[in-house]
Every structure is written in structure tokens, then in C-alpha cells.
Amino acid sequence: MILPDGLMIQGTTSDAGKSITVAGLCRLLHRRGMSVAPFKPQNMALNSAVTAEGGEIGRAQALQAFACDLAPHTDFNPVLLKPSSDQRSQVIIHGQVVSELEAQTFGSIKALAFDRVLESYRRLQQQYDVVLIEGAGSPAEINLRARDIANMGFAEAVNCPVVLISDIDRGGVFAHLVGTHDLLSPSEQNRIKGFIINKFRGSLDLLQSGLDWLETYRNKPVFGVLPYLPHLKLDAEDAIQVDEQDHRGNIEIKVPVLSRISNHTDFDPLRWHPKVNLTFVPPGSSLGKADLIIIPGSKNVRAELTLFRQQGWDHDLQRHLRFGGKVLGICGGYQMLGRSVSDPMGVESTAGSSEGLNLLPIDTELRPNKQLKQITGTFSLGTMHGKITGYEIHCGVSTHQEPLKSFSQLNDQFGDHYPDGAVSDCQQIFGTYIHGLFEHPEFLSSLLQWVSGERVQSINWNQIRMQELDRLADCFEEHLNIDALLKLSMDQES
Incomplete structure (x- = not known):
């Protein structure tokens, strides 16, 4: 079956379910034997992934590629914006940093990137039977309409049909759907071919009169x-999910929520491990008692050092270490240690230098050229050794003047071999540039043993991720009119 047009999923709000819907449909169509690829014209997120060619895309598109049994590719997300402050974003096009935009010049993104977006989409159309397209935020943002490349601006340019999704769990679903529809231009309204309602709880009979009204009214x-699917263990596009964990293991892990926290999906295998109780600690709260404190990555490391001290977390960390606790820093968190x-050169913010937490003997300089690597290698942590896999995304180069025990020995996809990270002499602290560490079962088991002193059974996160995608696809098979959606995407008149 050849599907010549793309099908675009747009949402009434951010976090309405666009990313998960595209992932589930990708998995469903792939299981039906179709050649399918995901596509998001423009993403704004601090969760990202590295492609085999050394590019950077949104984490959600990497998950969607996984659902299609594809390796992540920069064409799946040709434009990625990574905010470093409320007024500034790094612009990544086809996987590489090309610019920094201030808020007042954000309108230039269309001139800067739209041709590249269309290039990626056309390449995917030539390679796959169907391209499932994810919008961004809401198409009804009046102030952004003239320079939109992520929602209707894209759909109008390529003439693709749109399905509008809304999250009923937020409340006001009919107002969201009708209000969003009515704020669009006549041609954009015509492009919306129907609706999906997400995260419904209870008996469908109670909703039926509203569905009938919506179909008649529009x-x-x-x-x-x-x-509503509880405990869905899939990578979040950007927002931290803190209300889903349904267990309290005996290994206490705390993660301070930095202002520009990045790749917090690193912690999903820990958050869902039955022996772990992982807590994201927001500003205003103490890090408190823990077995392990993990300092995550960030898009603005020097600003995070200021925040860390303002919150008193540096004192919490020292007290934690005095009582024998363990500390891990990942990427920007490693630099902070x-x-x-x-x-x-003002790569992340204003030019300057900041004192670190002085827990590892390294000095870091931020440089414009970002390191984007997929890695394999071996690690050494206390008496434990083993294999690791993951990826690197960082601008900093860390050096040391005195002998240093490395955490790992790595190989990247370009054939380079090099040491990574550092382990303190006291064996309580280590840091690394590697994201995705906890997805490797051997390392996850070793880490939890290092923290608890007990042998802990591991989990295979990629296997769990695929099981969850199949669970999602099964749900869609049951609750969505897939044949109607396929017919819609085949309609040359859309």
C-alpha cells in the first residue's frame, strides 16, 4: 500500500499527546509491514539524541524512529531549538549548531530554516511509504502565525491533512478543540480532517453526547x-514526569532539577527500576537523605552553579558525602563537579568563568564546536568493570593537571579511542560525559551495587521501551479508526 502524502498530528496545547500518538502510529504501521518514518519540522526541547552521522535531534523523534525500527536521522527533526535562557536559544539545523537566536529575532527562524525543513521532508517522502508528522505546541498561537514552520505553516506548504488531538485529562477538551479550530484561517480549518481525544478515564457512554455534538457542530x-494509559514507560519529549512512579524501592536517588536540565530521560531506567526510589528535587527543597545524588546535564552550566549555591545544594552535597553517600555528575553535572x-566565547551565556564544586580535579572550557558522538566502551567503578554504550552531547572540554582515574575507555563511531570521566580517590564521586548509561543492563546493575553494596538485578530498558510501544500500538488498534486515518493519508485531494 503506497501512501503518497504525509499525515500530520497537531495538538491544542503542548503535551496534548502529539509525540506519543506519532510514536504509537509509527509502531502500529511498522507492525503492519509499512515503510514509515517520523518527522517533526521544528522542535524546542532540551532532551535530544545523537545520530550515527554525528547530528543532534529531539529525543521524541529518536523514540519514534525506534518504533519504526530505524536508526535516528537528522531528517526526522531538521530544526531543533535548545533554550539556554528565557531569551536565547541555540539553533540546530540538520543536526549541527548554526546560530544563537535572541527572543526578539526569533522570527528569523523561517528564513533561516524552512527550505532545509522542506528538503528533509521531500527526502523522506521519496524513501518511505508514509511520513507521520508531529506539530509543535498549538497551531492557534496568533502571535506566531506569520513565521510558523512547525504547524499550519508547514501543513499548508506541503498540502498535507491534519488531525487535531487534545488531552481530556486537562479538562475543557471540547473548548480546546473547537477554540483551536475556530482561531485558524478558512484554509487551515479545511485542512483539519478530524479529531482525537487523549487520556480519557471512565465509561465512554458518559462522553458520547459530547462526541456526537462535536461531530455535528464541526x-x-x-x-x-x-x-489513559497509566505508567507508560516512554521517553518524554521535554517535561519531567514526576507523578507516574508507582513503587518505592529501598535505594534512594535524588536528582536536583536544574533550570535548564537536559536529557532527564537518562533517568527513566532508574525511575522505573523496582529497587529504586528516584526523586526529582525542585528548587526550594533540600536534597535531603539519599544513597546517591545525580547532578544532571544542563544547557547553561555556569548559571546552574549559581542556582546550585543559591539553593544551598552545595552544602547538602557536602553533608551527603560526609555521611558516606555517593555522587554522580553527567555531562554538565560532571563539569559542575x-x-x-x-x-x-559566551557559548552558553555571557562570557566569563565560574568556580566549580571542587569535588573532582578537572577544569572545563566551553567551546563552540559541540561534541556529538555515539559510543561504546568499558567502565571501571570500584571493583566493578564492564561494557557500556551511550552518546555524548556537550560543548565543554575537560582537562586535568594531576593524575586522574578515568571512569571509562571509549570508542566512537568515527574510530577514535579515548578516556572519559573521572573517579575520585575516595571512590564516592564520579563524573562522565556519557548520556544513556543506565539503558545498558550491565552498567545499571553495577551502579546500583556500587550505591547499595548489594547485588541488584538489572532491567533491559530497550526491551521495556519496545514492550511499551507495542502496548501503545495495541491500544491504538483498539481505540482509533486506523482505516479511516490511512484512507485520509492516501487522499490526494487533502
Whole structure:
């Protein structure tokens, strides 16, 4: 079956379910034997992944690629914006940093990137039977309409049909759907071919009168009502999910929520491990008692050092270490554990230098050229050794003047071999540039043993991720009118 057009999923709000819906449909169509690929014209997120060619894309598109049994590719997300402050974003096009945009010049993104977006989409159309397209935020943002490349601006340019999704769990689902529809231009309204309602709880009979009204009022079908799926263990696009963990293991792990925390999906295998109780600690709260404190990555490391001290977390960390606790820093968190972080060219913020937490004997300099690598290698942690896999995304280069025990020995996809990270002499602290560490079962088991002193059974996170994608696809098979959606995407008149 050849599907010549893309099908675009747009949402009434951020976090309405666009990313998960595209992932589930990708998995469903792939299981039906179709050649399918995900696509998001423009993403704004601090969770990202590295492609085999050394590019960077949104984490959600990497998950969607996984659902299609594809390796992540920069064409799946040609434009990625990574905010370093409320007024500034790094612009990544086809996987590489090309610019920094201030808020007042954000309108230039269309001129800067839209041709590249269309290039990627056309390449995917030539390679796959169907391209499932994810919008960004809401298409009804009046102030962004003239320079939109992520929602209707893209859909109008490529003439693709749109399905609008809304999250009923937020409340006001009919107002969201009708209000969003009515704020669009006549041609954009015509492009919306129907609706999906997400995260419904309870008996569908109680919703039926509203569905009938919506279909009559707008003369467009509801393609399905998706039930709320509890404990869905899939990568979040950006927002931290803190309300899903349904267990309290005996290994206490705390993660301070930095202002520009990045790749917090690193912690999903820990968050869902039955022996772990992982807590994201927001500003205003103490890190408190823990077996392990993990300092995550960030898009603005020097600003995070200021925040860390303002919150008193540096004192919490020292008290934690005095009582024998363990500390791990990942990427920006690793840099923070060192003696200094300098940014002479203003890569992440204003140029300058900041004192680190002085827990590892390294100094970091931020440089414009970002390191984007997929890695394999071996690690050494206390008496434990083993294999690791993961990826690197960082601008900093960390050096040391005195002998240093490395955490790992790595090989990247370009054939380079090098040491990574550092382990303290006291064996309580280590840091690394590697993201995705906990997805490797051997390392996850070793880490938890290092923390608890007990042998802990591991979990295979990639296997769990695929099981969850199949669970999602099964749900869509049952609750969505897939044949109608396929017919829609085949309609040359859309």
C-alpha cells in the first residue's frame, strides 16, 4: 500500500499527546509491514539524541524512529531549538549548531530554516511509504502565525491533512478543540480532517453526547478516544514526569532539577527500576537523605552553579558525602563537579568563568564546536568493570593537571579511542560525559551495587521501551479508526 502524502498530528496545547500518538502510529504501521518514518519540522526541547552521522535531534523523534525500527536521522527533526535562557536559544539545523537566536529575532527562524525543513521532508517522502508528522505546541498561537514552520505553516506548504488531538485529562477538551479550530484561517480549518481525544478515564457512554455534538457542530469525525494509559514507560519529549512512579524501592536517588536540565530521560531506567526510589528535587527543597545524588546535564552550566549555591545544594552535597553517600555528575553535572567552568566565547551565556564544586580535579572550557558522538566502551567503578554504550552531547572540554582515574575507555563511531570521566580517590564521586548509561543492563546493575553494596538485578530498558510501544500500538488498534486515518493519508485531494 503506497501512501503518497504525509499525515500530520497537531495538538491544542503542548503535551496534548502529539509525540506519543506519532510514536504509537509509527509502531502500529511498522507492525503492519509499512515503510514509515517520523518527522517533526521544528522542535524546542532540551532532551535530544545523537545520530550515527554525528547530528543532534529531539529525543521524541529518536523514540519514534525506534518504533519504526530505524536508526535516528537528522531528517526526522531538521530544526531543533535548545533554550539556554528565557531569551536565547541555540539553533540546530540538520543536526549541527548554526546560530544563537535572541527572543526578539526569533522570527528569523523561517528564513533561516524552512527550505532545509522542506528538503528533509521531500527526502523522506521519496524513501518511505508514509511520513507521520508531529506539530509543535498549538497551531492557534496568533502571535506566531506569520513565521510558523512547525504547524499550519508547514501543513499548508506541503498540502498535507491534519488531525487535531487534545488531552481530556486537562479538562475543557471540547473548548480546546473547537477554540483551536475556530482561531485558524478558512484554509487551515479545511485542512483539519478530524479529531482525537487523549487520556480519557471512565465509561465512554458518559462522553458520547459530547462526541456526537462535536461531530455535528464541526461536521468532522472523531477518529477515536484514547484511554489513559497509566505508567507508560516512554521517553518524554521535554517535561519531567514526576507523578507516574508507582513503587518505592529501598535505594534512594535524588536528582536536583536544574533550570535548564537536559536529557532527564537518562533517568527513566532508574525511575522505573523496582529497587529504586528516584526523586526529582525542585528548587526550594533540600536534597535531603539519599544513597546517591545525580547532578544532571544542563544547557547553561555556569548559571546552574549559581542556582546550585543559591539553593544551598552545595552544602547538602557536602553533608551527603560526609555521611558516606555517593555522587554522580553527567555531562554538565560532571563539569559542575570540577574546579572551574569557563566560557570565554559566551557559548552558553555571557562570557566569563565560574568556580566549580571542587569535588573532582578537572577544569572545563566551553567551546563552540559541540561534541556529538555515539559510543561504546568499558567502565571501571570500584571493583566493578564492564561494557557500556551511550552518546555524548556537550560543548565543554575537560582537562586535568594531576593524575586522574578515568571512569571509562571509549570508542566512537568515527574510530577514535579515548578516556572519559573521572573517579575520585575516595571512590564516592564520579563524573562522565556519557548520556544513556543506565539503558545498558550491565552498567545499571553495577551502579546500583556500587550505591547499595548489594547485588541488584538489572532491567533491559530497550526491551521495556519496545514492550511499551507495542502496548501503545495495541491500544491504538483498539481505540482509533486506523482505516479511516490511512484512507485520509492516501487522499490526494487533502
